[in-house]
Amino acid sequence: MAEVTVVGAGLAGLVAAINCARSGHKVRVLERFDHIGGDPYIRPAVDVTPMDPKRLGDFIGVRLEPPYVTPTEEFAIYVYGRRYLVPGSRMHLHSVERGSRSTSLDMYLYERAREVGVEFEMGVEMNSQKDFAELPPNTIVATGLEVEPFLALRRPYLEVYGFIGKTRYEGPPRIMGFFDYYTSYYNYCANANGVAFALAFDGRPVTESQRDEWDRQLREWEGMGFETWLPHEGVVATGKITSPCLFAGNKILAGTLAGMQDPVFLFGVQSSLVSGKIAALAVEDRERAWRLFHSFTSAYKYSWLYKRFFDAQPHFLRKRGLRLGFGAYQKYPSLLQPAIDIALKSLPGYGKY
Numbered sequence: 001m002a003e004v005t006v007v008g009a010g011l012a013g014l015v016a017a018i019n020c021a022r023s024g025h026k027v028r029v030l031e032r033f034d035h036i037g038g039d040p041y042i043r044p045a046v047d048v049t050p051m052d053p054k055r056l057g058d059f060i061g062v063r064l065e066p067p068y069v070t071p072t073e074e075f076a077i078y079v080y081g082r083r084y085l086v087p088g089s090r091m092h093l094h095s096v097e098r099g100s101r102s103t104s105l106d107m108y109l110y111e112r113a114r115e116v117g118v119e120f121e122m123g124v125e126m127n128s129q130k131d132f133a134e135l136p137p138n139t140i141v142a143t144g145l146e147v148e149p150f151l152a153l154r155r156p157y158l159e160v161y162g163f164i165g166k167t168r169y170e171g172p173p174r175i176m177g178f179f180d181y182y183t184s185y186y187n188y189c190a191n192a193n194g195v196a197f198a199l200a201f202d203g204r205p206v207t208e209s210q211r212d213e214w215d216r217q218l219r220e221w222e223g224m225g226f227e228t229w230l231p232h233e234g235v236v237a238t239g240k241i242t243s244p245c246l247f248a249g250n251k252i253l254a255g256t257l258a259g260m261q262d263p264v265f266l267f268g269v270q271s272s273l274v275s276g277k278i279a280a281l282a283v284e285d286r287e288r289a290w291r292l293f294h295s296f297t298s299a300y301k302y303s304w305l306y307k308r309f310f311d312a313q314p315h316f317l318r319k320r321g322l323r324l325g326f327g328a329y330q331k332y333p334s335l336l337q338p339a340i341d342i343a344l345k346s347l348p349g350y351g352k353y
């Protein structure tokens with residue numbers, strides 16, 4: 001039996017901790033906040049991600065079910081003002097509540113971790129190279145999208161900017177995505193469990209007038225009103241074509257810090273869950289874990305290149321291409337479904353359980 005330290009009590013860290021404890025290790029988790037659920041500035045939030053909850057749940061050894069993970073019933077996408085509707089099930093979309101409420105996936109995983117004897121030290125922040133050097137070998141680092149560990153462990157990242165909106169909202173789980181002139185990424189708004197969450201973001205600072213334009217569209221087209229918008233600056237893990245990386249020196253990386261994030265839509269939920277399991281395996285068998293990690297991220301480089309190509313296109317070409325793609329998908333769903341399924345398989349961590 002080994003003593004395993006996990007830094008970060010988010011999705012990847014908790015799955016890693018649960019699996020290490022089940023293998024008989026003594027596990028302690030260090031978490032920078034004094035609570036589970038991450039930064040209250042951002043949360044509660046609703047993350048939406050393509051997922052196969054049954055197979056993923058079997059792989060990580062945790063049942064993934066409502067209200068923590070719920071099928072997204074409707075996926076509406078606005079391409080420069082034109083609305084397309086796709087049943088969420090076709091894209092295998094699932095809505096995941098994040099944060100400290102009892103209906104969040106974070107709290108659900110925390111409860112499972114407590115059941116198997118994982119110990120938690122709250123309010124402990126690991127940021128500098130010195131902090132990490134002092135941690136024992138085989139420590140699992142799963143600090144998510146916080147920039148300091150990326151810097152300390154020399155992992156590549158990209159900065160993102162934008163605004164966050166949160167409000168109460170009842171209704172079946174939905175997501176609305178917006179491609180438009182106000183962002184070179186996409187904005188999204190999703191709801192689940194009585195909460196709605198909206199994120200306007202881009203690889204460069206988003207102005208208030210860009211945000212206000214989206215706010216107007218949300219109100220007029222979807223009846224979604226957000227009283228306040230909070231400025232948001234953060235990082236994503238898709239800095240380089242070589243971002244996915246399981247080891248940093250004698251440390252094991254997990255979650256987005258390990259580059260487990262899709263470079264196109266920036267989905268990070270299901271790949272973080274997968275990578276928590278792989279990190280736990282790495283404590284016992286580095287070689288096997290590395291092979292699994294490699295297989296789960298083998299298509300990353302193609303998605304990364306596609307994203308660079310997409311980013312280089314001017315708005316008028318994006319508008320044409322996206323309208324053509326979504327229009328055809330709406331009209332001939334079964335014809336294009338194989339292409340969607342192939343695209344889903346290129347997501348880090350997807351579908352190779």
Ligand SMILES: Cc1cc2nc3c(=O)[nH]c(=O)nc-3n(C[C@H](O)[C@H](O)[C@H](O)COP(=O)(O)OP(=O)(O)OC[C@H]3O[C@@H](n4cnc5c(N)ncnc54)[C@H](O)[C@@H]3O)c2cc1C
Pocket residue numbers: 007008009010011012013030031032033037038039042045046047048049124125126127142143144145146148149199234254255256257261266267268269270272
């Ligand atoms: C605003 C926003 C919206 C998003 N929307 C989506 C979405 O719709 N779909 C999707 O798939 N993904 C989405 N993502 C990405 C997704 O949330 C992440 O990829 C996922 O949470 C990563 O899981 P993780 O385990 O790596 O990190 P997290 O779940 O973020 O957990 C990291 C944990 O480590 C702790 N921590 C951080 N730094 C330290 C430190 N220095 N010392 C100790 N503890 C530390 C944190 O407090 C936290 O508890 C979104 C991210 C953001 C920020």
